[in-house]
Amino acid sequence: MGTVVGRVRDFFAFLYDFVVGDDWRIAVGVVAGLALTYAVSRTSVPAWWLLPALLAVLLPASLWLATRRR
């Protein structure tokens, strides 16, 4: 029983590492950015620029946090 629980835990740890990776904020930011893109695309305002804008904020912020921790 303990082995099964351990394997399930290992699988989810692998899945988390595979999908989310080192910085969970990037995954959360991408999902939020896509939700915002969807919401804006329902209006008459162009929505294509939202993800590039997100990249311009998210990547430097993640790098800043990573280098500050060292």
Next chain:
Amino acid sequence: MGAGALFVAVFLACAVEAVEATTIVLAAGTARDWRSALTGVTAALAVLAILVAALGPAVDALPLRELRLVVGALLLIFGLQWLRKAILRASGHKALHDEDAIYRRQMADAADAPRRTLGSVPDWYAFTLSFKGVLLEGLEVVFIALTFGSNAGNIPLAGLAALCAVAVVAAGGFAVRSPLSRVPENTLKFVVGIMLTAFGMFWGAEGAGAHWPGSDASLLGLVPAIAVFALGLVALLRRGSAAAAEAA
């Protein structure tokens, strides 16, 4: 998306994964037992073939817009994580990915492990090491080929690019029988991070209902823009660490 761009993107991304898998198999074969290591490779390839046979038609049957949204999100997350690591490595804030060091570590671990025969496999450790390495890196290759191929509407070409990448890297690795440290893996990862981010952004936004100015041609602007931005961040971080070193 042009066929050439699709082939290059899939080939480069899969080559990086193939270098990692080849390093593991070479360590298992050289330090332990070649027959067991190659049996592990065969078993992992069989599992991957079953997965492709099951997932390929399923991915192809999904509605394109929803597929683009999910795949775009995943590619964008992967791309940003790869790019983040590549920028940290290029700016000296993280150790470079060193296939030589990984190979030496795998060899040392493999040499210490006890030998156990199971069925027709002479060395279970070499089998398991190869099997896990090829299966995990192979899953990433399958994911890249299926997602890029389905979004570009050309799974056969994406599959061919993935197979070519694996064949070229495996042939190189087995020809020299040493880790592929001469492959510029860190530079490759930088380039692949840029491409995954650009394609993820493009498909994710389209899946969410946005329309890019110039449609597919906007990728021609996105890729260099992300590259310039990433190189700018590398320069900024390098300057930051140089200033910190001077102050210390």
